[in-house]
Amino acid sequence: MAAAYRIEGVVCARYKLGESDRILHIYSDRGMVRAVAKGSRKPKSRFTGRLEPFCHVNALMATGKSLHIVSQVELLDAHDKLKHDLNSIAVGSAMLSLVERVSEHEADPGQMLPLLVAALRRLDSPATGSKKGHDPLVLLSAFELKVAAVLGHRPSFGHCVSCGEAQTSVKGSIRFDLEQAGMICGSCAKGVPMGNTVVDLSQASARVITNLTEKPLAQLDRLSLTDAQVREVRSALQMFLSFHLELNIKSYRFLARYLNFAGKRQQ
Numbered sequence: 001m002a003a004a005y006r007i008e009g010v011v012c013a014r015y016k017l018g019e020s021d022r023i024l025h026i027y028s029d030r031g032m033v034r035a036v037a038k039g040s041r042k043p044k045s046r047f048t049g050r051l052e053p054f055c056h057v058n059a060l061m062a063t064g065k066s067l068h069i070v071s072q073v074e075l076l077d078a079h080d081k082l083k084h085d086l087n088s089i090a091v092g093s094a095m096l097s098l099v100e101r102v103s104e105h106e107a108d109p110g111q112m113l114p115l116l117v118a119a120l121r122r123l124d125s126p127a128t129g130s131k132k133g134h135d136p137l138v139l140l141s142a143f144e145l146k147v148a149a150v151l152g153h154r155p156s157f158g159h160c161v162s163c164g165e166a167q168t169s170v171k172g173s174i175r176f177d178l179e180q181a182g183m184i185c186g187s188c189a190k191g192v193p194m195g196n197t198v199v200d201l202s203q204a205s206a207r208v209i210t211n212l213t214e215k216p217l218a219q220l221d222r223l224s225l226t227d228a229q230v231r232e233v234r235s236a237l238q239m240f241l242s243f244h245l246e247l248n249i250k251s252y253r254f255l256a257r258y259l260n261f262a263g264k265r266q267q
C-alpha cells in the first residue's frame with residue numbers, strides 16, 4: 001500500500017503530462033515535492049483552481065512507484081489579486097523560480113516556506129508602485145536577500161573585509177565584495193581591481209541592502225527609496241545572487257525586460 005503524507009506548500013510550476021494529468025512542483029515544508037495530479041486537466045477536475053502557480057495549499061500525498069501523487073488538496077490562498085497586475089506577476093514568478101532553483105541547496109529543506117508565503121501575501125495586497133506602500137521590486141530584493149541568508153550568504157557591511165574599518169567611520173563610496181558578502185572601504189578599494197567579484201556601491205545602497213536583509217517584510221513599506229537607489233540595489237543584487245546562486249533563469253530574463261521598461265518609464 002502506498003504511504004500517505006501531508007504537506008503545506010506553494011505551487012511553483014506545473015507541466016502537462018499525458019492526456020489529462022499534470023506534474024506539479026510544490027515547494028513545501030518538506031522542500032520541493034514533484035508529484036502528479038491525475039485528471040487535473042479535465043474540465044470538471046476537483047483540482048481546478050487549486051493547483052495553479054502561486055496557490056498556497058495543504059495537500060494529502062501518496063507515494064507512488066516513480067512519482068508521488070496528489071490525492072487531496074485544500075486551498076489556503078490562491079493569491080488571485082497578484083495575477084491582475086503584470087508587475088506583480090513578473091516579480092512573483094521570479095520568486096517562484098528562485099525558490100525552485102535553490103531549493104536543492106537547502107541544508108534543512110522547507111525553511112523558505114514561511115518567507116515565500118509572507119512575500120506572496122504582500123505581493124497579493126494592493127501595490128501602489130510609488131514610494132508609499134510596497135514596491136514589488138523592493139519586495140523582491142528583500143525576498144532574494146532573505147533567501148540568500150537562509151542559504152548562508154548574508155551581506156554584512158559593518159566592517160571592511162580587508163582592514164576591519166567600521167562602516168560608520170568610512171567616508172565616501174565603498175565597494176561590495178560579492179564573494180565575501182561584505183564591504184571594502186575606499187582606502188582598501190584602491191588596490192582592488194573591479195571585476196566580476198567586486199562592484200561599486202554607495203553607502204546609502206549598502207544601508208538599504210542591510211535593511212532589506214534584516215527587517216521583516218511587513219516593515220519594508222516604511223523604506224523610502226529613490227528610483228536611482230532601486231536601480232543601484234537591483235544591479236548589485238543581480239551580481240551578488242548570480243555569483244552565489246547562478247541565477248540565469250527564464251523568469252529573471254523576463255524580469256530584466258520588465259526592469260528595462262520600468263527604467264525607461266522613469267526618465
Ligand SMILES: [Zn+2]
Pocket residue numbers: 160161162163164165184185186187188189
Ligand atoms: Zn579597508
